[in-house]
Amino acid sequence: MDVKTVCLGMLSDGEASGYDLKKQFESSFGHFFAAGFGSIYPALSSLADEGLVRCTDVPQEGRPDRKVYTVTDQGHQHLLKALENPAPSHKVRSEFLAMMCFAHLMRPQQIEAVLDNRLEETDRYLKMFDEFETSCMEDWPQGMKFVLGFGKAIMQTITQYIDENRHMLLEEGKSEHRTASA
Amino acid sequence: MDVKTVCLGMLSDGEASGYDLKKQFESSFGHFFAAGFGSIYPALSSLADEGLVRCTDVPQEGRPDRKVYTVTDQGHQHLLKALENPAPSHKVRSEFLAMMCFAHLMRPQQIEAVLDNRLEETDRYLKMFDEFETSCMEDWPQGMKFVLGFGKAIMQTITQYIDENRHMLLEEGKSEHRTASA
DNA sequence: CGCAACATGTAAGCGGTTACATGATTAC
DNA sequence: GTAATCATGTAACCGCTTACATGTTGCG
Numbered sequence A, B: 001m002d003v004k005t006v007c008l009g010m011l012s013d014g015e016a017s018g019y020d021l022k023k024q025f026e027s028s029f030g031h032f033f034a035a036g037f038g039s040i041y042p043a044l045s046s047l048a049d050e051g052l053v054r055c056t057d058v059p060q061e062g063r064p065d066r067k068v069y070t071v072t073d074q075g076h077q078h079l080l081k082a083l084e085n086p087a088p089s090h091k092v093r094s095e096f097l098a099m100m101c102f103a104h105l106m107r108p109q110q111i112e113a114v115l116d117n118r119l120e121e122t123d124r125y126l127k128m129f130d131e132f133e134t135s136c137m138e139d140w141p142q143g144m145k146f147v148l149g150f151g152k153a154i155m156q157t158i159t160q161y162i163d164e165n166r167h168m169l170l171e172e173g174k175s176e177h178r179t180a181s182a
Numbered sequence C: 001c002g003c004a005a006c007a008t009g010t011a012a013g014c015g016g017t018t019a020c021a022t023g024a025t026t027a028c
Numbered sequence D: 001g002t003a004a005t006c007a008t009g010t011a012a013c014c015g016c017t018t019a020c021a022t023g024t025t026g027c028g
Helices: A003-011 A018-026 A037-049 A073-082 A095-101 A108-134 A142-171 B003-011 B018-026 B037-049 B073-082 B095-101 B108-134 B142-171
Strands: A053-058 A066-071 A090-094 B053-058 B066-071 B090-094
Touching: A003 A018, A003 A037, A003 A066, A003 A073, A003 B095, A018 A037, A018 A066, A037 A053, A037 A066, A066 A073, A090 A095, A090 B095, A095 A108, A095 B003, A095 B090, A095 B142, A108 A142, A142 B095, A142 B142, B003 B018, B003 B037, B003 B066, B003 B073, B018 B037, B018 B066, B037 B053, B037 B066, B066 B073, B090 B095, B095 B108, B108 B142
Parallel strands: none
Antiparallel strands: A053 A066, A090 B090, B053 B066
């Protein structure tokens, strides 16, 4: 399940351009699968080369041609095969948690800043999820709703956990730094 | 915050070999920062080249020399600088969630298998966390406890969410595949 | 006037994964 | 006997990120 496969999946919900897919990667897929233009465009070219998608050029005035991609039968088959993996990965790479492991080496101010930034990002996601719910979610397949709910549950847990446990990092652990300035 | 910096941080809690660090990457850091030998050994060499750690060879019988690394003053300063980043990242890359977005293209059996595998992995982590709590957690710095609790909260949320919402993916969405064999 | 949105791409580079290479000891 | 643990490394590869390159339209 690399960027290519996810693009193929997105296209199986309806034709789209690379630019369109980017927007989807930023919004509904943003919290668990990031991808930039530098991944998407080559992915689409490659899918086209393999005959898994077909590309239609839609000429436009004052802009580059819009390249609209559609899944082929072969592409659909390929997608179904990719979905047969019974143990797909779920990986977290968190500088945030790594940093918090060494909180005893940081000043309380720094820790607070890091925590607040994390809460902010989490909140941005929660707000985005709310917008989805009040607008476009109706016509989504069940899977997308499941994934949205998953993201929401995680973000709520993070918010709550930080709120309830930030004191752990601030109260003690002044052994190394002492609170005052050196 | 790459593997190098995390290694530096781990070493700041006490000297260790690459092999020791690997074990830490698998256990306490496993759920948010994976690293294999192929990343760790080059990272340590590089840290040593830059003078951020010092390496002591401990000869052994029947094994390669154990190379024990210690943080230098310079290394400590470097670590403190790395910890000044006020907005460390927290990234998820989930084939699992990507796949669930396209659950309507999968057979119920497949979906169940994927869900069960996810629950299993989550459970493995929860059991590991429990072991930490009943044994070695006492002497950990507050930050490590915070991170452990964070992981536990997330894993519990995932478990609960899947249990409570798996029906979403199974009940309907039979539009594309139909339940029976084609 | 400047910035965001629209629209597509290339190429270098980086960081991490995987596979390979070696080999003794200990526990089942 | 066979697997796991101890112990270190290299090198190829892969996939993604970042920066570069280009240009129009429309809004505030």
